Amino acid sequence: MLGELYSAAFTAPAFNWLCSPAVTELETIVLDWLARILHLPDCFLSEGEGGGVMQGSASEAVVTVMVAARERYLNTASEGLSGKEKEDKIAHTRSRLIALGTEESHSRVAKAALIAGVRYQSIPTHLSDNLALTGSSLLSTLESCTRQSLLPFFLSTTLGTTATCATDRFAEIAHVAKLSPNLWLHIDAAYAGAALLLPQYSHLTFPFSSFDSFNMNMHKWLLTNFDASILFVRARKSLTSALSITPSYLRNTYSDSGLVTDYRDWQIPLGRRFRALKIWFVMRTYGVNGLKGHVSRHIALGETFASWIRERSDLFTIIAPPAYALTVFTVSLPPKTHIAPPAPSEPAITDGLSPPLLHPQLPSLSSSALEQTNHLTQTVYERINAAGEIWLTSSVVKGIYAIRVVSANERTDEGHLRRAFEIIVAETESLLKEQRRGDGE
Ligand SMILES: *Cc1c(COP(=O)(O)O)cnc(C)c1O
Numbered sequence: 001m002l003g004e005l006y007s008a009a010f011t012a013p014a015f016n017w018l019c020s021p022a023v024t025e026l027e028t029i030v031l032d033w034l035a036r037i038l039h040l041p042d043c044f045l046s047e048g049e050g051g052g053v054m055q056g057s058a059s060e061a062v063v064t065v066m067v068a069a070r071e072r073y074l075n076t077a078s079e080g081l082s083g084k085e086k087e088d089k090i091a092h093t094r095s096r097l098i099a100l101g102t103e104e105s106h107s108r109v110a111k112a113a114l115i116a117g118v119r120y121q122s123i124p125t126h127l128s129d130n131l132a133l134t135g136s137s138l139l140s141t142l143e144s145c146t147r148q149s150l151l152p153f154f155l156s157t158t159l160g161t162t163a164t165c166a167t168d169r170f171a172e173i174a175h176v177a178k179l180s181p182n183l184w185l186h187i188d189a190a191y192a193g194a195a196l197l198l199p200q201y202s203h204l205t206f207p208f209s210s211f212d213s214f215n216m217n218m219h220k221w222l223l224t225n226f227d228a229s230i231l232f233v234r235a236r237k238s239l240t241s242a243l244s245i246t247p248s249y250l251r252n253t254y255s256d257s258g259l260v261t262d263y264r265d266w267q268i269p270l271g272r273r274f275r276a277l278k279i280w281f282v283m284r285t286y287g288v289n290g291l292k293g294h295v296s297r298h299i300a301l302g303e304t305f306a307s308w309i310r311e312r313s314d315l316f317t318i319i320a321p322p323a324y325a326l327t328v329f330t331v332s333l334p335p336k337t338h339i340a341p342p343a344p345s346e347p348a349i350t351d352g353l354s355p356p357l358l359h360p361q362l363p364s365l366s367s368s369a370l371e372q373t374n375h376l377t378q379t380v381y382e383r384i385n386a387a388g389e390i391w392l393t394s395s396v397v398k399g400i401y402a403i404r405v406v407s408a409n410e411r412t413d414e415g416h417l418r419r420a421f422e423i424i425v426a427e428t429e430s431l432l433k434e435q436r437r438g439d440g441e
Pocket of ligand 1: 056057058059060106108158160161162188189190191192217229
């Protein structure tokens with residue numbers, strides 16, 4: 001049934017839209033297509049009160065929605081007041097606003113708070129929760145804000161964090177957030193949002209109808225040239241009432257009628273390029289199935305890579321569940337250096353997506369053992385990058401230095417990954433051999 005709907009959308013006579021000067025209309029149409037194929041709830045479609053808008057980057061999108069959230073909060077707080085009384089109420093309330101993210105949020109959320117001129121706090125996450133934001137952590141942060149007379153007005157959650165591709169627990173978050181009705185809930189899915197094309201991830205979007213905004217970058221994993229960051233909002237009015245200032249030189253009878261979409265009021269800049277055209281080309285060229293095949297091929301490659309790393313548990317430790325084609329691992333310490341047997345940890349409740357943490361012993365390493373494994377991992381990483389055949393990226397998660405391998409490049413195939421794996425194994429084995437030689441002396 002839904003499949004029919006999508007294919008109908010994709011075989012519609014789109015050619016007519018291209019011939020008309022309807023630049024705005026094409027953007028509205030292709031973004032509705034995108035919302036549908038990503039299985040977003042209907043509240044994000046333009047037919048209702050929501051809709052999508054193209055932004056330059058996820059960074060710009062988060063500033064935009066944070067400002068909209070701030071204005072919505074201040075308007076509600078000063079409702080019924082006027083004149084100086086209203087101004088004072090707004091100024092006082094603004095000084096107590098606080099935006100929230102998590103320790104795994106992209107640095108752009110803190111930067112957005114800096115730009116928006118509000119306080120920012122990141123909520124702790126834990127390896128035992130696979131680095132996801134949980135409802136209970138959110139609840140205790142909200143309570144602590146209340147105790148300090150701070151007013152949380154915005155929360156950025158993540159689907160696919162940058163360091164490990166962790167996914168926050170959206171259903172729990174939505175449930176807890178009901179206690180703060182004016183808290184704007186944002187989903188940053190800049191990279192991994194593309195995976196929502198696949199039916200096995202669509203259950204993740206069920207709670208999204210309780211969220212205010214969702215952002216993903218087509219330019220990261222969906223075959224589109226930079227820049228194509230797509231922002232969906234549940235209530236476009238919350239954007240336009242925050243960002244619309246209409247001087248006389250921008251007025252015309254159509255805009256005044258309130259019946260047209262003026263995307264200038266959904267974003268920071270006034271001018272904008274015809275970026276919807278490239279989305280149209282990508283969608284019409286690959287089709288929904290082509291895009292799905294592209295993403296699922298990368299995820300399968302990522303799983304293959306993770307399985308090779310797991311097979312060499314004598315050399316490597318995976319620190320968070322591999323997800324969305326990303327595997328994050330460290331060089332393991334030789335077994336004798338492990339201090340205590342792994343502390344029994346609570347089985348992690350996941351979104352049904354990821355197996356629980358594979359190696360809970362890592363966080364219980366003594367600090368000197370952690371230093372040692374960090375040193376080994378960083379040395380392997382630096383030597384491989386210095387050799388220059390492949391380039392790895394790294395990240396520090398909860399004090400653990402880790403190597404990241406992602407298989408989401410359009411042209412990556414199993415041969416590339418196999419070669420990368422061989423290089424990583426060879427470099428690690430030779431480093432460990434050196435160490436043993438050193439120890440023996
Ligand atoms: C890449 C990324 C960003 C930043 O994206 P820009 O479009 O470069 O601003 C933000 N959040 C996440 C989760 C990302 O993966």
